[in-house]
Amino acid sequence: MNVQAWTFVMVAFSFAIYIGVAVWARARSTGEFYVAGAKVPPVLNGMATAADWMSAASFIGMAGLIAFMGRDGSVYLMGWTGGYVLLALLLAPYLRKFGKYTVPDFVGDRYYSHVARVVAVICALFVSFTYVAGQMRGVGIVFSRFLNVDISVGVYIGMGIVFFYAVLGGMKGITYTQVAQYCVLIFAYLVPAIFISMLMTGMPIPQIGFGGELADGSGMYLLDRLDGLTDELGFGAYTDGRKGTLDVLFITAALMVGTAGLPHVIVRFYTVPKVRQARSSAGWALLFIAILYTTAPAVAAFARTNLLNTVSNQPYEDVPEWFTNWEVTGLLTFDDLNGDGLIQNTGPASSVPNELTIDNDIMVLANPEIAQLPNWVVGLVAAGGLAAALSTAAGLLLVISTSVAHDLLKKTIWPSITENGELLTARIAAGVAVIIAGYYGINPPGFVAQTVAFAFGLAAASFFPAIILGIFTKGANKYGAIAGMVAGLAFTASYIVYFKLVHPDLNTAEHWWFGVSPEGIGTIGMAINFAVAIAISLVTPAPPLSVQQFVEEIRVPRGAGPGHEVAA
Amino acid sequence: MSQIGSRYRQAYWKRNLTYVGLLLGVWFVVSYGFGILLVEQLNAIRIGGFQLGFWFAQQGSIYVFVVLIFVYVKLMNRLDREFEVDERDETS
Numbered sequence: 001m002n003v004q005a006w007t008f009v010m011v012a013f014s015f016a017i018y019i020g021v022a023v024w025a026r027a028r029s030t031g032e033f034y035v036a037g038a039k040v041p042p043v044l045n046g047m048a049t050a051a052d053w054m055s056a057a058s059f060i061g062m063a064g065l066i067a068f069m070g071r072d073g074s075v076y077l078m079g080w081t082g083g084y085v086l087l088a089l090l091l092a093p094y095l096r097k098f099g100k101y102t103v104p105d106f107v108g109d110r111y112y113s114h115v116a117r118v119v120a121v122i123c124a125l126f127v128s129f130t131y132v133a134g135q136m137r138g139v140g141i142v143f144s145r146f147l148n149v150d151i152s153v154g155v156y157i158g159m160g161i162v163f164f165y166a167v168l169g170g171m172k173g174i175t176y177t178q179v180a181q182y183c184v185l186i187f188a189y190l191v192p193a194i195f196i197s198m199l200m201t202g203m204p205i206p207q208i209g210f211g212g213e214l215a216d217g218s219g220m221y222l223l224d225r226l227d228g229l230t231d232e233l234g235f236g237a238y239t240d241g242r243k244g245t246l247d248v249l250f251i252t253a254a255l256m257v258g259t260a261g262l263p264h265v266i267v268r269f270y271t272v273p274k275v276r277q278a279r280s281s282a283g284w285a286l287l288f289i290a291i292l293y294t295t296a297p298a299v300a301a302f303a304r305t306n307l308l309n310t311v312s313n314q315p316y317e318d319v320p321e322w323f324t325n326w327e328v329t330g331l332l333t334f335d336d337l338n339g340d341g342l343i344q345n346t347g348p349a350s351s352v353p354n355e356l357t358i359d360n361d362i363m364v365l366a367n368p369e370i371a372q373l374p375n376w377v378v379g380l381v382a383a384g385g386l387a388a389a390l391s392t393a394a395g396l397l398l399v400i401s402t403s404v405a406h407d408l409l410k411k412t413i414w415p416s417i418t419e420n421g422e423l424l425t426a427r428i429a430a431g432v433a434v435i436i437a438g439y440y441g442i443n444p445p446g447f448v449a450q451t452v453a454f455a456f457g458l459a460a461a462s463f464f465p466a467i468i469l470g471i472f473t474k475g476a477n478k479y480g481a482i483a484g485m486v487a488g489l490a491f492t493a494s495y496i497v498y499f500k501l502v503h504p505d506l507n508t509a510e511h512w513w514f515g516v517s518p519e520g521i522g523t524i525g526m527a528i529n530f531a532v533a534i535a536i537s538l539v540t541p542a543p544p545l546s547v548q549q550f551v552e553e554i555r556v557p558r559g560a561g562p563g564h565e566v567a568a
Numbered sequence: 569m570s571q572i573g574s575r576y577r578q579a580y581w582k583r584n585l586t587y588v589g590l591l592l593g594v595w596f597v598v599s600y601g602f603g604i605l606l607v608e609q610l611n612a613i614r615i616g617g618f619q620l621g622f623w624f625a626q627q628g629s630i631y632v633f634v635v636l637i638f639v640y641v642k643l644m645n646r647l648d649r650e651f652e653v654d655e656r657d658e659t660s
Contacts, residue, residue, distance in 0.1 A: 066626075071607075071622055071625060071626070073626075074603060074604075074625035074626050077625070077626055077629075077630060078599045078603055078625065078629050078630070081629075081630045081633050082595065082599050082629070082633055084633065084637065085591070085592070085595045085633050085636050085637060088637045088640060088641075089588050089591060089592065089637075089640055090588070093644070207627060210617075210618075210627075211615070211616040211617040211618040211623070212616065212617055213617065221616070221617030222617055223617045223618065223619075223622075224617065239611070239619055239622045241607065245604060245605065248604050249600060249604055249605070252599065252600070252604065253600075274655050275655060276641070276644070276645055276648070276654070276655065279637075279640065279641045279644060280638075280641045282637055283634065283637035283638045283640075283641055286633060286634050286637055287634050290630050290631070290633070290634050293630055294627055294630050294631070297626040297627065552577065555577070555580075555581055555584075556577065556580065556648075556653040557648055557653055557654060557655050558648075558652075558653045558654060558655055559655075
């Protein structure tokens with residue numbers, strides 16, 4: 001069978017599993033819809049969290065990004081895993097003890113203020129929409145390349161699937177579907193990685209093969225060969241850093257704190273039965289994420305070496321089939337500047353102009369073909385990419401629908417709404433969100449790629465300090481929290497908007513404040529939020545006694561509610 | 569809440585903060601320390617094909633993160649039992 005047939009089989013098979021799981025696990029109450037009845041076992045919750053977290057960006061984009069960034073790519077590896085340590089140690093157990101449905105719930109109750117709640121809802125909606133549009137684009141890329149359908153048809157199919165199980169199943173349906181999606185995506189990621197590691201280093205474990213000797217009999221270490229190749233072609237050695245140390249520090253911190261502040265990740269820890277399981281499920285989640293995240297840098301190094309070996313200085317006439325296939329999508333372009341018919345792929349330090357442009361996003365998808373793996377592996381990778389994109393999209397849609405139905409409608413505008421009315425609103429909101437996300441998937445606004453920094457920066461600068469101060473101090477009050485969130489948000493958003501949208505031409509190190517890029521500015525935004533919140537809390541009236549008791553209560557596990565079985 | 573109960577809780581909270589502080593110290597050292605600030609110095613040491621600083625930045629820090637969370641879970645479960653604030657089974 002050819003690649004297209006295999007892709008079709010793999011994708012259809014995995015979709016059938018998701019639909020089956022969704023029908024089996026549909027939600028019957030708001031408790032089940034929002035937090036799966038708080039009954040998910042920690043290992044499964046860990047898997048679902050991992051699938052929820054690992055998006056199209058992790059699966060399709062990250063290894064490609066690292067392949068071209070070299071050591072600087074570590075900011076994503078450490079940033080997107082280190083945040084789980086913060087989550088597990090500083091947030092998850094206390095939020096589970098608090099035991100409601102959402103992050104705005106916590107902010108609203110702890111800071112005894114509707115204004116604080118609404119500010120939190122707006123942040124949650126903004127972060128989630130930014131993210132979900134990116135997922136739909138990932139779905140579109142996979143469909144258009146491997147199944148030869150139009151990107152928009154791909155997005156419609158993706159929308160249909162997500163609509164089906166998010167609207168029907170709520171958190172319960174999504175959680176169990178995500179467990180299945182985790183299995184599909186991790187299998188799809190590891191199989192080609194193991195194959196390629198075997199081919200290149202003779203070692204089946206990619207994490208070890210990464211530091212091993214090449215299997216070509218040269219006795220040379222893979223990383224040394226790669227350093228040599230990249231250096232010679234003017235890219236600079238692969239294992240050397242090119243970003244400023246301070247910038248790397250700030251980006252890593254912004255990504256870590258942003259991860260810990262993302263509403264669709266935090267809400268996961270409301271779904272387990274007990275506080276101690278909230279702690280351990282963060283551990284399981286990180287373990288499952290680490291399997292992919294420690295494989296990714298190995299895949300990146302293999303892919304880059306393979307790519308340079310395969311195309312550099314080769315005649316354009318003889319390029320392999322995958323090269324031509326990706327040229328059609330426009331994600332890979334070759335421009336024979338010197339007219340010699342050879343492909344020159346060179347870096348900024350080389351005297352020979354570069355003729356090959358490759359989009360980061362295609363490296364993982366093209367990798368099995370570059371390494372000439374069997375067709376079924378290529379199909380499997382496509383199914384894995386879809387699993388990653390769909391699972392994250394579903395988790396985000398749930399946050400959006402919960403924010404609208406629960407935080408805005410039930411808690412702010414219309415408190416007397418019935419359980420069934422709220423559930424219906426949540427379903428309608430999920431449906432509307434799917435349509436909006438799909439629209440942006442088909443017509444991606446030019447700024448989607450640039451605004452990824454937004455989601456993390458805003459989460460870092462808004463939620464994280466408010467929640468931390470809410471748990472670890474009794475004195476933080478509503479004035480401090482609101483002023484802190486607004487100041488952190490306004491600062492971070494204006495810095496990013498200025499450099500990414502207003503003056504993209506000035507977006508270089510010499511114009512940044514202290515050399516901190518827009519990707520890393522969330523760290524400073526967070527510091528501003530903390531400083532403002534503490535200062536204002538000190539000069540305004542302390543929170544009421546009931547709030548101080550509330551803080552005492554969430555600090556000990558005993559007495560956590562059994563979950564939210566409202567109407568079974 | 570009685571005076572004793574309140575002091576008891578404060579002792580529990582203090583121990584919790586000590587654990588969190590120590591574990592976050594390790595978290596900081598392996599990622600920001602070994603992976604970013606000291607990366608060049610550590611790169612002088614080689615293990616197989618890896619330069620050590622590069623290894624911490626792309627592999628080692630992640631392994632340590634996973635271990636840290638499970639150590640925290642273990643420490644806190646023990647602490648909860650010691651102070652009798654663990655969740656009783658009838659709440660499940």
